[in-house]
Amino acid sequence: MGLPSMSDEQIELLIVKSKYIGDNDAEFILHKMIYLRCCDALIENEKIRTIITIIIVSILLDQPLVTQRNHIKSLYKRFGTEANKSKANLAKMKQDLKTVELRGQGYCHLKTALVERIAAEEMALDSYAEEQSLKNNHCPRCVSTLGTEMSINCDICNGTGKIAVTMGDAKAFFNELDLPYTPCKFSSEYWSEILFIVSELQIK
Numbered sequence: 674m675g676l677p678s679m680s681d682e683q684i685e686l687l688i689v690k691s692k693y694i695g696d697n698d699a700e701f702i703l704h705k706m707i708y709l710r711c712c713d714a715l716i717e718n719e720k721i722r723t724i725i726t727i728i729i730v731s732i733l734l735d736q737p738l739v740t741q742r743n744h745i746k747s748l749y750k751r752f753g754t755e756a757n758k759s760k761a762n763l764a765k766m767k768q769d770l771k772t773v774e775l776r777g778q779g780y781c782h783l784k785t786a787l788v789e790r791i792a793a794e795e796m797a798l799d800s801y802a803e804e805q806s807l808k809n810n811h812c813p814r815c816v817s818t819l820g821t822e823m824s825i826n827c828d829i830c831n832g833t834g835k836i837a838v839t840m841g842d843a844k845a846f847f848n849e850l851d852l853p854y855t856p857c858k859f860s861s862e863y864w865s866e867i868l869f870i871v872s873e874l875q876i877k
């Protein structure tokens with residue numbers, strides 16, 4: 674056992690390697706180092722230290738927490754280039770479907786084909802959003818316009834370009850894992866410790 678603890682600068686390097694070149698060894702060591710910080714912070718329960726480590730690493734690496742995924746997925750369905758293309762396609766096909774329906778019985782096969790195409794397009798959009806929600810926490814509304822006025826004024830991410838992990842997401846993660854905590858202890862100890870460790874290590 675016993676990895677020596679690292680300086681903030683060394684940990685920053687691990688973050689860069691994990692985040693940008695997908696270095697799994699670096700990510701593994703990063704988990705260990707954050708875990709050690711949780712021990713230093715006197716987070717008493719081993720299971721809770723492990724979970725807090727996962728939350729901190731996910732914030733540092735811009736990886737969506739499992740409890741954020743539905744929210745991020747719903748944003749990808751509303752915004753983003755693919756969603757816009759897909760929604761334009763759907764609107765056009767739905768319009769065509771109305772026209773075909775007005776023509777009556779003789780166009781049954783055409784109606785069936787259109788209904789199938791619409792369902793396929795909706796499924797494709799859903800899978801795309803699902804896939805994106807697993808990858809990262811970038812804001813689908815403004816990620817392609819970062820640095821511009823639109824991204825600065827984006828009310829989805831408050832101009833950060835990222836869908837941040839909230840205390841609610843972290844709490845929901847605890848709930849999913851059936852971990853014991855009281856709401857007061859959670860915000861006063863765990864959440865503030867998470868924010869503190871992140872602020873020490875987040876690349877400025």
Ligand SMILES: [Zn+2]
Nearest residue numbers: 812815827830
């Ligand atoms: Zn945004």
